[in-house]
Amino acid sequence: MALLIDDLLTLARISRAEIQRQDVDLSALVASTVADLRRNDPDRKVEVIVAPDLHVPGDPRLLRTVIENLLGNAWKFTSKRENARIEFGRFKDQDGSSAFFVRDNGAGFDPEYASRLFGIFQRLHAATEFPGTGIGLASALRVIQRHGGRIWAEGAVQQGATFYFTMPEANLAAEKRAAPASAAKSVAAPPSEFAEVTQSN
Numbered sequence: 001m002a003l004l005i006d007d008l009l010t011l012a013r014i015s016r017a018e019i020q021r022q023d024v025d026l027s028a029l030v031a032s033t034v035a036d037l038r039r040n041d042p043d044r045k046v047e048v049i050v051a052p053d054l055h056v057p058g059d060p061r062l063l064r065t066v067i068e069n070l071l072g073n074a075w076k077f078t079s080k081r082e083n084a085r086i087e088f089g090r091f092k093d094q095d096g097s098s099a100f101f102v103r104d105n106g107a108g109f110d111p112e113y114a115s116r117l118f119g120i121f122q123r124l125h126a127a128t129e130f131p132g133t134g135i136g137l138a139s140a141l142r143v144i145q146r147h148g149g150r151i152w153a154e155g156a157v158q159q160g161a162t163f164y165f166t167m168p169e170a171n172l173a174a175e176k177r178a179a180p181a182s183a184a185k186s187v188a189a190p191p192s193e194f195a196e197v198t199q200s201n
């Protein structure tokens, strides 16, 4: 009950909080969240792949709640997998738009209900199998919407899940870093965002 009230208070805080935009290193946020998950659950062996140096302009405190919720879910819903694997990266569409993603090879879900997952108290798994209150994704949705972005999910039963989110200024920030003012004339190679950093126990 105390946890439920905490989660509801977080949701209320997220809805009211003023957005303080600054450069946020999402890759570092993911890495520190994974370190916390490993500390709290040292017996789990999970392969985690984090694309390095993915930055966005956003509110660090609010974006931390998104990353913690998405990674926390990936960690939880892979708990029955022998070879659990979680990946964070950036997906680029052919039209140049991009989305960040958190992918896992866990329990997955029925795709028919993919949009419902973001509703408050909406859960597709029994609490006895995977505990939770059903507020995490509702909070993540609110944070991303408040940044002007979108969040959605893809998955299939027993075939893992991928959560995507966009941040409207993320493309701009990536371009700025790939071609800083001093090197503006040189043709910069595309950032090697999918260079992988593997951490595993």
Ligand SMILES: Nc1ncnc2c1ncn2[C@@H]1O[C@H](COP(=O)(O)OP(=O)(O)OP(=O)(O)O)[C@@H](O)[C@H]1O
Pocket: 007, 069, 073, 074, 077, 104, 106, 107, 108, 109, 117, 118, 122, 123, 124, 125, 131, 132, 133, 134, 135, 136, 137, 138, 155, 160, 161
């Ligand atoms: N990575 C995932 N794999 C499979 N199902 C997921 C995943 N993430 C979320 N879901 C489904 O979406 C539901 C809602 O997720 P949400 O994070 O809001 O709640 P929760 O994790 O159950 O509880 P809470 O985050 O409040 O502790 C989950 O109960 C589960 O059914």
Ligand SMILES: [Mg+2]
Pocket: 069, 072, 073, 132, 135, 136, 137
């Ligand atoms: Mg959750």
